[in-house]
Amino acid sequence: MPGGASPLDRSTLGGEGVARLMRMRPGSDAGIDGRAPCTPEHPEPTRYKEPQDMADSSFDIVSKVERQEVDNALNQAAKEISQRYDFKNVGASIAWSGEKILMQANSEERVKAILDVFETKLIKRGISLKALDAGEPQLSGKEYKIFASIEEGISQENAKKVAKVIRDEGPKGVKAQVQGDELRVSSKSRDDLQAVQALLKGQDFDFALQFVNYR
Incomplete structure (x- = not known):
């Protein structure tokens, strides 16, 4: 071979390598298998991908209270009561008193005042x-x-009330599913989920709600 180059040994290339070399035309710009190489002027075409459905986003509606925070409020109320002159x-x-909270005094007016103090501490x-x-x-x-007593969980009756509000007044396509003492709200649109939260915050339910577990 000119220049001292060794001739190609087909045995070292294998059948597939030989086939590829045979498909390359000398003097052409074709690459392996006769395909034009990718360049900035001729980028590799984008492969078509099947469209995939977007997964639903969701959040849970719960009614929960941290026992430790209730205990903190009670202790603060007890401390204030012990220090106030009235x-x-x-x-x-x-x-x-077990799972309940007991307030007592020697007059109806004073025991109601204890409740007022406790409620103030809970709010704080x-x-x-x-x-x-x-x-x-x-x-x-x-x-x-x-x-x-401290009420937790959403009853079946209250869950139906919440679900009805979402169904009647919320964005179309939003789903509300009762799961025990909670509800799961799902939609393909996160904006719709935020709209549901704003809707429920504006309702005058007689039970507490929180929004958790965003997905």
């Missing part, structure tokens, strides 16, 4: 008063008592 010598107290801890179910003052011996 609660001296009236048997005023607030404490847990970011807890909606819609989660607080407080009973009426009850006379027991010489004391008035108020029992209160």
